[in-house]
Amino acid sequence: DAGVTQSPTHLIKTRGQQVTLRCSPKSGHDTVSWYQQALGQGPQFIFQYYEEEERQRGNFPDRFSGHQFPNYSSELNVNALLLGDSALYLCASSSDAGVNYNEQFFGPGTRLTVL
Amino acid sequence: DAKTTQPTSMDCAEGRAANLPCNHSTISGNEYVYWYRQIHSQGPQYIIHGLKNNETNEMASLIITEDRKSSTLILPHATLRDTAVYYCIVRGYTGANSKLTFGKGITLSVRP
Numbered sequence: 474d475a476g477v478t479q480s481p482t483h484l485i486k487t488r489g490q491q492v493t494l495r496c497s498p499k500s501g502h503d504t505v506s507w508y509q510q511a512l513g514q515g516p517q518f519i520f521q522y523y524e525e526e527e528r529q530r531g532n533f534p535d536r537f538s539g540h541q542f543p544n545y546s547s548e549l550n551v552n553a554l555l556l557g558d559s560a561l562y563l564c565a566s567s568s569d570a571g572v573n574y575n576e577q578f579f580g581p582g583t584r585l586t587v588l
Numbered sequence: 589d590a591k592t593t594q595p596t597s598m599d600c601a602e603g604r605a606a607n608l609p610c611n612h613s614t615i616s617g618n619e620y621v622y623w624y625r626q627i628h629s630q631g632p633q634y635i636i637h638g639l640k641n642n643e644t645n646e647m648a649s650l651i652i653t654e655d656r657k658s659s660t661l662i663l664p665h666a667t668l669r670d671t672a673v674y675y676c677i678v679r680g681y682t683g684a685n686s687k688l689t690f691g692k693g694i695t696l697s698v699r700p
Contacts, residue, residue, distance in 0.1 A: 477631070504686070506686075506687065506688075508688075508690075513692075514692065515673075515675060515690030515691050515692050515693055516632065516688070516690045517690070518687040518688065518689065521686070521687060529686075529687055531687065561629075563631050563632070565632075565688075567686065576634050577634065577686070577688060578634065579632045579633070581630060581631050582629075582630075582631055
């Protein structure tokens with residue numbers, strides 16, 4: 474059983490560009506959450522998607538947007554990149570039902586560098 | 589903001605128990621205590637969670653004080669592979685409240 478997968482592994486962009494990160498949840502999971510982790514800090518919650526809708530959002534600007542597809546996979550889009558957007562972007566999947574109710578399983582992350 | 593406070597770092601000898609403390613004095617009655625860990629450059633890994641009773645699984649034990657204002661994660665026989673950042677998180681349990689609010693965590697170093 475594949476766990477949470479993310480692509481790409483690493484990405485380098487320049488200021489002002491736009492980026493799209495992708496996440497496939499663990500089999501059986503229907504909820505995807507995105508987190509940003511700056512160097513030396515704990516992950517910070519960006520938003521969560523359930524049933525293709527944004528269910529909850531953290532304190533991030535509108536430059537950060539997302540989407541969830543019918544197969545539960547998700548994308549994180551960041552527009553007008555800033556140097557401060559350089560971070561590890563983590564995707565976590567969970568399920569609103571079942572034995573591991575609401576446990577979040579994390580992917581390996583995408584390392585974004587903005588130059 | 590994180591609702592927990594943890595020491596910045598600690599170390600322990602391989603094979604010994606590692607006791608990681610966490611304070612959560614403002615925890616609400618319906619909030620759970622979760623522990624995750626993050627090994628360098630990997631995604632966080634769930635360890636254990638509890639409400640008010642002590643919990644044990646194959647990875648660790650969680651001891652929550654009676655007033656629920658603090659807890660301790662116990663790794664009974666630490667190995668070098670347990671070297672990681674450990675996060676103590678207070679969180680509601682329903683879907684709408686399921687976001688994880690991470691602090692800086694505690695860095696555990698297991699020495700040979």
